[in-house]
Amino acid sequence: MTQVSPLAPPHFPELPEVPGARLVVVRAGYKDWGRADLTLAELAPGTCVAGVLTRSRCPSPEVDWCRSSLSGGKARALVVNAGNSNAFTGGKGRAAVSAIVEAACAALGCAEQEVFVASTGVIGVPLPVDRARAGLADAFARLAAGERAGWQDAAAAISTTDTFPKGSSRQLAIGGRTINLVGIIKGSGMIAPDMATMLGFIFTDAAVDARFLQSALEEANARTFRCITVDGDTSTSDTVLVFATGAAGNAPLDEASADAASFKAALADLCRELAQLVVRDGEGAQKFITVAVAGAEDDRAARVIALSIANSPLVKTAIAGEDANWGRIVMAVGKAGEAADRDQLAIRFGSTLVATEGHAVEGYDEGPVAAHLKGREIEIGVDLGIGPGRATVWTCDLTHGYISINADYRS
């Protein structure tokens, strides 16, 4: 990993074990790097799974595989390859996924539909099947020998251009039992909604009905992973999967459970933190930006406007330059195409109102705004003043670092 993002948390958190999920990492050698790049999670029989996947019309064969397998709702294994996304590799790419699925099925004696695969890295180069097979054999042998990877090791092994490993957890009590939710995630560039470009994996020992798990994840996704953007670019490989092993022994959760709402809230809260960690590792990011839009026609319009601001290169470079150029926010509101009344619009940086009713506030003092913009955590508030719609999205600034990383990615 290169220089750690200045927006990274001070250290990787302490994360609890999730009974029913056993992880191991190995070096398959997908790239010429001296680190683990294949992660295997073996999941207890009966584990339920839910997932959300990229909306790209050119998805990787892994995404196709996961999408069709999710209908079964059950999982016994997750295999994550880093360094090669296997996307846009035609029949060879599909064959690589099949080979991984077959090898895992043979080792675990499970159905093909119970094996989930995700890959991340360069597009257009078929995943080398021999390395995947050898790596997976090594991983199962280590698991059998009692080796276990910690969450930090797994978070590092699924990374590519990330500058720090990302993970978090939540605990809650359900029916007198303590339930753990642990998530790890990777993502740094090619981050955009529909959904955020990333691989994310959440493990819980709760027993959860698969359909309920899917709807809880989709609800959380709409307010978290779909609300972050680094560069507006959507990956071919976006995948977030949640595995519920049931090892906690609670009565399976469903929509009717007394604890349904608190489980959903904990899952959404974890997703929000994971999503924000990805933005904090945005390529070249120096500032974490929260864009809060209120007063729009409805929540959908508010989200479109918030993303128009968050994806604007002119807004993002102004923040990078610590420049209170709120005219660019007016521009981004205007281009969003949603209902807006120029003469009702209010804009703030941090807690300072800079414009209201279509013009700069009387006696506007740029001092407190300039001070706010010098910090690492920037807030942009927009009130359209025409309706009840609200949305919050998160992004980072656009800096020379982004250009340097992406103009020279493959060399």
Add this chain to the structure above:
Amino acid sequence: MTQVSPLAPPHFPELPEVPGARLVVVRAGYKDWGRADLTLAELAPGTCVAGVLTRSRCPSPEVDWCRSSLSGGKARALVVNAGNSNAFTGGKGRAAVSAIVEAACAALGCAEQEVFVASTGVIGVPLPVDRARAGLADAFARLAAGERAGWQDAAAAISTTDTFPKGSSRQLAIGGRTINLVGIIKGSGMIAPDMATMLGFIFTDAAVDARFLQSALEEANARTFRCITVDGDTSTSDTVLVFATGAAGNAPLDEASADAASFKAALADLCRELAQLVVRDGEGAQKFITVAVAGAEDDRAARVIALSIANSPLVKTAIAGEDANWGRIVMAVGKAGEAADRDQLAIRFGSTLVATEGHAVEGYDEGPVAAHLKGREIEIGVDLGIGPGRATVWTCDLTHGYISINADYRS
């Protein structure tokens, strides 16, 4: 002007006079710079006008004024202010436009609807009315004294961050008479379709029916100004106006004229060159990129996909890095949301096919592609392979120069 874009033409072209249009430039002092920043064009009685304006929901009062005045179809004056866009300035901004219109009407004895105003520059600061009035009085005095500005002077006076003045012309014979079309344009950043962020003014001595002129401009706009993008950001001030003075004395052109098609073609051709000149002055641009999409479901889908590629920061930084990272083109096709079949997709750089039927071509040799990418003029070709839809758009690469210019615009 700072360092001239490496993509600029070698020199400003020789442009003919357009009888019926008299231009003058003066220094109103909208910014503290030692150059002319107010341009006045006086147009002969009977001049017809057509225009296309920004689709921003937060347009400047100038845009509002032009939109409502275009319904009259007649023009006697154009006033262009540079250095201050007067956008998002509330009642003060509207008052500034009114003051300019009143002053021009008084000088020319024309109707308010016959005066067109455009302003470009920083957003959120009301245009100083006293400077506008004084500048305009100076301009009319100079005109009366016989002073005339050349096209290059006018192109320079309407500029802001542009690094070179932009103009071009076309001539055609209509009914035995030679007709001139001359256009000047400014634009460099905040360039996106709907429509390209710029001010452009075209003058012709042809006599043209106002409704025909409007439909000819809209047709041209769809294939030219709406097909360029620098950063995907849409200005609050986009304005392109065409003035037809009628001084050539031809029988007025309309849809039924024998020469209608050739006039439309000449206008569209001029618009295309002006639009491309803006891209060639894209902020920080080092390479001019043509994105040609074929085989899409229909032309609309092709344009959406072409713009998704042209607006992708990852594609644009790869080109800046002279990196044949065609996987990012797959990504941009996938995120566009239009119909695509990963396994039918073909991609070329210049004349070299790099991927076909969903995977890299056998024995792909990056040599000729690397050589193409070292040039200034880059071509990206995408064939979706599923339909007859075609579109071509133009953009530039995303470089450190863009960041430097925009992180420090106001200081």
